[in-house]
Amino acid sequence: MYTLPHLLAPLRLDRWQQAECWPGAIIDGIAHYPSTPPRLLYSPIDRQEHGQLLPASAVEVSAAVGCAIVAFEAWRTVPAPRRGELVRRIGEAVRLHKTQLAQLITLEAGKIASEAEGEVQEWIDVCDYAAGLSRQLHGLTIASERPQHRLLEQWHPLGVVGVISAFNFPVAVWAWNAMLALVCGDAVVWKPSEKTPLCALAATALVLDVLRDFGDAPAGLIQLVQGDAVVGDHLASDRHIALISATGSVAMGRAVAQHAATRLGRSLLELGGNNAAIITASADLELAARAIVFAAAGTCGQRCTSLRRLFVHEEIADALQEKLITAYQHLNVGDPRFATTLIGPLIDDAAMKRMHAALAQAEIEGGRILIGGGQVRVGGNVPDGGCYVRPALLAMPEQTDVVHDETFAPVLYLMRYARLNEAIALNNAVSQGLSSAIFTTDLREAGAFIGPAGSDCGLANVNAGTSGAEIGGAFGGEKDTGGGRESGSDAWKNYMRRATNTLNDGHALPLAQGVRFG
Template sequence: MKFQFDINADLQKLGVEQENYGICTGTKWKKPTGNFVESFSPSDGKLIGGVFQASPADFHEVIQTAKTAFETWRMIPAPKRGEIVRKIGLELRKYKKPLGRLVSYEMGKILQEGLGEVQEMIDICDFAVGQSRQLYGFTMHSEREKHRMYDQYHPLGIVGVVSAFNFPVAVWAWNAMIALVCGDVVVWKPSSKVDLCAVAVHKIIANVLKENNVPEGVVNLVAADSNQFGDEFFSNRNIPLISFTGSTKVGKKIGRLVGERLGKAILELGGNNAIIITKNANPEMALRAVVFGAVGTCGQRCTSTRRIIVHQSIFETFKEKLVAVYKQLAIGHALDPQTLVGPLVDKKAVQNYLNAIQRVEEAGGKMILKGEVLTGDGFESGCFVRPSIVEVENHFSIVQEETFAPLLYMIKYTELDEAIRLHNAVPQGLSSAMFSTNLMETEKFLSHEGSDCGIANVNIGTSGAEIGGAFGGEKETGGGRESGSDAWKSYMRRQTNTINFSTNLPLAQGIKFEV
């Protein structure tokens, strides 16, 4: 029976209407002068609503408002800024279910993932509250008598956050909550594929900002297609830090634009994540991790499992078990509680998936389970596909790329050194994992000669990173870090201070200069 869902009750709770303004400076909404863009659910193809997009003139107006707000916000003590973030977290708790359902409905990830994404927002709020009292610098001993040295961190200014469709709200929170406690102000440009989620977030936090007299312009939303003013956003000298999540191709361009003005950039780009499964692995644990990593979010996470590198002695057995599980996967409407695999985000993503399947077959890949577009009752949107498994060689050009879809590559290995070499032999370096109960194998994987990724896991999969750790990768993944650990330092400028509390003026390195 076809699953039916009416999102209207949730939209009403969230304050999302059929026509929404794409500009917000905290509590004030403005109708932009750009085009009106409609949003359709990939689960059932129904129109959810739309957003008036910002023009370049609208964008520059928001930037000026943010600049003015920064002058006030930076001087509010960090623990008090943390108190605002704490209240934002409490407000998000009230709206977790309706916002989680909207995330699932507009983007296509299953309900548990939608709710989990909002939980990530809540968790990073909690983390940031603690961080607001731990923006530490160091004290150093000076070589000069009666001198004191220390370093400290100051707010940067405007942080421009550009988020991708696959995490409509969490990536903004990772950046915004840390930036706010650091004393920065935020301008958010969400993916135009999920603008309604961004509108809902700003509706939720508006009461907190109003009740606590947060200056207009501290938290800003600018909904717009990147083609309208993308280059202006990244080239703008008023934005000292850009945090961009998206493809490697676009990230390289952004890195160039930001670099030309010597700005700072956090680039969270493509992943080509692999799991090495040794002969000493717990096969049931590995199987569960591979399936969730490969088909969760329909393969549209930057940390999705793209490749599994399996020891030859267990290759065939593991393949049989994997195929059996894939054949039982419940594919359907994202909000159906029974669904394990929702739709791809749109028909363009579907076509990219089909193109990748064709390319890997032409390269000589052995199709173990060939994906297809699903049609019929419940699949009318045209965005549902069956996941694929294909046996390949790592050097195939398509395997070297990131396909944002449920396309899993199986690769066979003999020796551990070979597995690690294959693992690292791709341009991307985001997330990685090994399944083994052998200490020497796992320690080698985590050593200097092991995984070259920003995230390396043992006996857990490649996706599902916690906010307590710094998130990001190496090589063509961009090298940026956001969320936990000491990622907060990226949102601040570092300053070294030396204080002379004597009446003499000695120079460093014993230099003599008498006048």
């Protein structure tokens, strides 16, 4: 069984610990211990205290942004392939410490071992992706209507990127943003979740170690400021932040967007997802059941891509319902440090209260709990203090008000439908638009779902669950999910600015659109 002290030495976090307090900011590689009141840190596994955090102040946030500006001004002129080499080396460092990082994620976020390791692998994968991307930041040559003229489109480094990340992916989401930003020539100021500060310190420590050994990298490329929403508000409001990328709840995203909008700043938002799956009459039910259980119960339902709503064709609803009940009966809930555990704890008491409130409201609205929903008794591999719950499966008469809300917990609402167009309309009827899925063996049904009149989500999968996105594709959603895209495809363009150049290599000065002057 691993413990926090066991993990600190290889990650070198102990060099920043001061009388069991952790710094609220790492600015230019130097720890800052503000005089603000400390915040106690607990593990969701057993609610045991493992230190205190001294949140950053507005002064520290401004200092971090200022140092990042200086670093950006030097980094933007370093050739992109050289910037890619830095990110490649970061990936190698993460590979060396994958086990320790994953175990720290388990201790601080409550993820089971395989999911925690998968999250660190995402960081490694995005480093590989970004390193290759550093030689492919292509612009365009565009035909001009004027003789001896040409148009060029170039992409230049953007500036300082602010990143606000959530507890459920305490390392990966920052890496999606930061590794691409570094390759694109930007500096990064990171405000992580106040619930997972040690994961952020560990990630920062690894990157700073690589930066110190990299000759072309200026000090200050990566800055860390920790604390609650007030710190995030300061970051979003700073006019020197060229892009604020925020991942978390819809309410948080709205606040960030409003702060950025007052200064006409750019924001990239990846917010809540009330995700649905449609199970058609032709679906492979064994395949569907496996995908449903992981998507709904994995990470204790605390993914933005977790499955919340299930629309099942009336012809096969009874059969699938029985399969799901059987599968839920065999889900091992408990301490995520045990190899046999499949479901770890909810992050805190507030999350458990929200789950219980949603279940109670669902019953008021006509729902029936088929299995799960209760708190798991202490004993065996279930330690005292943690919020351990049984994933809940409910049969709902229709898509009621509670189903329209995203409960960040393992709650799955099962509803029946008769026609595919009805199910697609139900999928699209909520305000969020992140991830969706259809299970079918009918090519026409699959085509309808992923077509322009189908799912309105940013992710629309066929015979695959709603969670488990790969880094090669752009990740994000529509409507209240924020519209942002992170990670793969052309998401790198978020972190750069576009410049259109007109080049005249002749002696005449013809005007566009045939305009004549003089």
